[in-house]
Amino acid sequence: MEIKILGPGCANCHKMEELAKTAVKELGIDAKIKMISDIQEIMKYTMSTPGLVVNGKLKHSGKPLPSPERVKELIRSEI
């Protein structure tokens, strides 16, 4: 599974990354988490960062960040 975190690297983006890491660990799955800060790449998916993309599908974008349980759900739906 491939997970992308969209965002230029602000506090919220890093928090999103943490949320995804925790969710992956708790789900016990094998996933690659990549931070995407390239604007052209971000604009392919959304204009509101931070974004969460799982297997090429935009699962969440913008503020407020999803709750930890919600992130788990979003990732699980792509397993």
Added chain:
Amino acid sequence: MLKSFAAYITYDLINLPRDSRLADALNFFIYDTIKIFLLLFVVIFAISVIRSYFPPEKTKRILSHKKEFIGNILAALLGIVTPFCSCSAVPLFIGFVEAGVPLGITFSFLISSPMVNEVAIVLLWGLFGWRVTAIYIGAGLLTAISAGMIIGKLKLEKWIEEYVFKIHVGHWQAASPPAFRERLAVAKWNTLDILKKIWLFIIIAIGIGGFIHGYVPQDFLTHYAGKGNPFAVPVAVAIGVPLYSNAAGVIPIVYALMEKGMSMGTVLAFMMAVTALSLPEMIILRKVLKIPLLGVFVGIMTATIIAVGYLFNAIL
């Protein structure tokens, strides 16, 4: 009920003598703290729920190809209810331009959003009452609308970085709107998250406010920065522009300035200069705006904030 609870803690539980300065201060502090935290919880929760209905994509659709004036007013209002992380100013700007939102209207949106802040609303409401709160929101909207309109009139599109127009925007999949229960859950989580971040800070702010209230003479600033001094507004703005803090962080200073006799318009101008113009934001915007447009933006914002400051000094 809150009042008697605060009095109970001060006089009975801690057993401070009645009518002492310290007891008064503590009584106020406990009452203010509880009141403001209750307000914070209710207001942030309510705004979070409202915001879940205004994702940036929807705002973009509403503003696309709108006429000036009406568009600027709408953009300033939507700036308050559309949630966006300051980190997404660049993608948002590109998305707006790409969707045909006029430049001046895009600016009205970008200006109003950081200026009208929910935590600041609660603090102002709790410390000064609803009238000051309404004035704060009104001044923020007025600044965003006028600055955006001026930028729109100047036709500065040539000073947007060329690559902005070349970026290929994907066909975004519309996420299905969340159920009402999901909105409430996210709002609750978000509220607790914000409170966790700011609680200590708020308590310190209330503490400083209480201290100044009790110990610094009331008209300390009136002489220098009262209504009588015509330079008070530009000086306050000149001090505020290089300073940066979010709207919530500047409230204790605002509280202190107002308590000690600075006039309302001057305080507002200072607050807007601190929150609306900042170096980090300029660096972010520089990615999409060429230097002349950035300069025009800072100039117009400064002038507008000064004008709004004078206006409120004159009518209040």
